Amino acid sequence: MNNRAVPPVVDADTWQRELAALRVREKAATRELDAIAAQRRRLPMVxxxxxxxxxxxxxxxxxxxxxxxxxxxxxxxxxxxxxxxxxxxxxxxxxxxxxxxxxxxxxxxxxxxxxxxxxxxxxxxxxxxxxxxxxxxxxxxxxxxxxxxxxxxxxxxxxxxxxxxxxxxxxxxxxxxxQLTHTFSLIDLLPYGRQEVWQDSPEGWPQSPTYSRWMGSKEVAAAYGERGA
Known part of the structure; x- marks a missing residue:
């Protein structure tokens, strides 16, 4: 872990400015999702x-x-x-x-x-x-x-x-x-994200083959299934 690349360290004021700039895009995405949901409510049906x-x-x-x-x-x-x-x-x-x-x-x-x-x-x-x-x-x-x-x-x-x-x-x-899962929503908040090779991450960020960090069926059963319980 100590050998991993990490985000740059800055003072609190700089961090707040960077966060505020990101928040503009996050709010825009929220409004776009609201607009998409509104269009979904207007879809015809079969x-x-x-x-x-x-x-x-x-x-x-x-x-x-x-x-x-x-x-x-x-x-x-x-x-x-x-x-x-x-x-x-x-x-x-x-x-x-x-x-x-x-x-x-x-x-x-x-x-x-x-x-x-x-x-x-x-x-x-x-x-x-x-x-x-x-x-x-x-x-x-x-x-x-x-x-x-x-x-x-x-x-x-x-x-x-x-x-x-x-x-x-x-x-x-x-x-x-x-959009239906909370797992990726939580993981995407983390500094290293999903750590999958297709993601746009800074140089030196840990990356693994796609799906390799997902829980498999055996792991799900061990955690939640009859034998796990």
């Missing part, structure tokens, strides 16, 4: 078919996954058949969400849907200590229809329900999911 998925208690219609609420966020978790450990990124990302009751006040719910068979999906949920509600689209085209076909990636989708009719209102994947 009607969805009447899908049937599998839940812990058996088959369930997409409209019933809302559990009486009008709004639903779905995280499509990657799944690879016959693998003991599923996608580390998906496993780590969804392990963050342990207290979702605050969504009740906003008439919304947040769940996981995966291509894996429901029994295997629920067993994996327990193994890694996931606290979210899981559903399977193994016997439905739902995953493929919302940007998460078998073995081909993850996605976030948002839906609005009117009666028994469900509409798709928003979708993202890739780094678009970062």
């Amino acid at each position: 009607e969805m078919p009447d899908y049937t998925l599998e839940g812990e208690d058996g088959p369930i219609r997409l409209a019933d996954i809302f559990d009486g609420r009008p709004q639903l966020i779905v995280y499509n978790h990657m799944w690879f058949p016959n693998e003991e450990w599923q996608c580390g990124g998906c496993t780590g990302f969804t392990s963050q969400f342990t207290r979702l009751e605050f969504l009740d006040s906003y008439d919304a719910r947040f769940v996981i849907v995966t291509q894996g068979p429901i029994d295997e999906a629920l067993a994996y949920k327990r193994r890694v200590g996931n606290k979210m509600t899981w559903y399977s689209t193994a016997n439905s085209s739902f995953g493929a229809d919302v940007g998460a076909p078998p073995g081909a990636g993850f996605a976030v989708n948002v839906f609005l329900r009117q009666g028994d009719t469900v509409f798709r209102t928003w979708h993202t994947d890739g780094r678009g999911t970062e």
Whole structure:
């Protein structure tokens, strides 16, 4: 640690001026995010078919996954058949969400849907200590229809329900999911940031291969899963 490059040391007044200059850009980014959210609220929507998925208690219609609420966020978790450990990124990302009751006040719910068979999906949920509600689209085209076909990636989708009719209102994947995580928000505050080779960092900053510092599925299970607990 003592051999690492560090930020320059300055007096307090200089530091305050540098921070104030950065704050201008941070505030501009906040206002831009507000504007993006406003545009998102004005997006049109598309009607969805009447899908049937599998839940812990058996088959369930997409409209019933809302559990009486009008709004639903779905995280499509990657799944690879016959693998003991599923996608580390998906496993780590969804392990963050342990207290979702605050969504009740906003008439919304947040769940996981995966291509894996429901029994295997629920067993994996327990193994890694996931606290979210899981559903399977193994016997439905739902995953493929919302940007998460078998073995081909993850996605976030948002839906609005009117009666028994469900509409798709928003979708993202890739780094678009970062806005939902607190991990990168915290890590990006650190002087060394994510320490990944693609990042723009000062000369001498520690850098590692992309993803190498992420918790893998085994690490998540050790920390939060049945055996870890």
